[in-house]
Amino acid sequence: MSNLVLWILLLVGVGVVAALLAASIKVLREWERGVILRLGRLQKVRGPGLTFIIPIVDRLYRVDLRVITLDVTQQRIITHDNVSVEVDAVVFYQINDAAKSVVAVENFQKAAFFITQTTLRDVLGQSELDDLLARREVINQRLQVIIDLATEPWGIKIIAVEVRDVRLPESMQRAMARQAEAEREKRARVLLAEGEFLAAEQLTNAGAKMSAQPTALQLRYLETLTEIAAEKNSTILFPVPIDILQGLTDLLNKRSD
Numbered sequence: 001m002s003n004l005v006l007w008i009l010l011l012v013g014v015g016v017v018a019a020l021l022a023a024s025i026k027v028l029r030e031w032e033r034g035v036i037l038r039l040g041r042l043q044k045v046r047g048p049g050l051t052f053i054i055p056i057v058d059r060l061y062r063v064d065l066r067v068i069t070l071d072v073t074q075q076r077i078i079t080h081d082n083v084s085v086e087v088d089a090v091v092f093y094q095i096n097d098a099a100k101s102v103v104a105v106e107n108f109q110k111a112a113f114f115i116t117q118t119t120l121r122d123v124l125g126q127s128e129l130d131d132l133l134a135r136r137e138v139i140n141q142r143l144q145v146i147i148d149l150a151t152e153p154w155g156i157k158i159i160a161v162e163v164r165d166v167r168l169p170e171s172m173q174r175a176m177a178r179q180a181e182a183e184r185e186k187r188a189r190v191l192l193a194e195g196e197f198l199a200a201e202q203l204t205n206a207g208a209k210m211s212a213q214p215t216a217l218q219l220r221y222l223e224t225l226t227e228i229a230a231e232k233n234s235t236i237l238f239p240v241p242i243d244i245l246q247g248l249t250d251l252l253n254k255r256s257d
Contacts, residue, residue: 033098063098097155
């Protein structure tokens with residue numbers, strides 16, 4: 001009986017030792033770092049690769065150093081010119097100090113989300129609707145700078161901030177559509193007026209030249225008659241002024257001479 005108890009105790013001891021060894025061996029992948037707190041005190045950051053900790057005494061926090069995507073859900077924002085819009089955004093960030101991300105903030109992902117949400121409302125609330133639609137790149141850069149300054153003490157580096165979608169009220173969409181249509185009509189009328197002005201200018205120049213050369217006017221008159229005759233199969237009576245016939249007679253006399 002005593003031998004059986006010894007064997008049981010031996011097996012239990014071996015199991016405890018194996019469990020402690022298993023708990024003390026940690027493998028950190030290439031993109032992971034291990035932040036160790038030993039009895040509550042920060043130790044040197046470990047990884048990547050194989051690392052050992054003291055069970056019960058040490059506590060290991062795994063920190064992912066890859067780029068993390070933070071999706072900021074739709075927010076209702078009132079712009080500086082009192083237009084209510086719904087905006088959503090996406091933030092790309094990366095941990096550049098694993099120890100700070102564990103020690104300086106309780107939950108860095110949650111903190112980054114709320115600081116992004118608050119900054120998004122503040123920055124867009126100070127912007128005009130036209131800037132939000134036409135100068136989004138400038139707003140994105142401004143958001144990145146502000147959020148990066150706020151998250152730097154947490155060991156977080158903001159890589160990019162993108163405002164993805166801006167949803168306008170239907171009434172504002174209809175008003176903008178009417179404005180765009182009016183702008184296109186305005187450009188069309190300006191182009192038409194410019195075309196008429198150039199045509200009138202060319203006709204004026206042509207009339208001035210023809211008035212200086214009566215023969216050219218007479219030839220143009222006959223050319224018009226020829227075009228009319230070619231296009232229509234019916235007989236057309238067209239009065240011919242005497243001075244045109246006289247001009248043609250003079251022209252033929254000059255050629256015969």
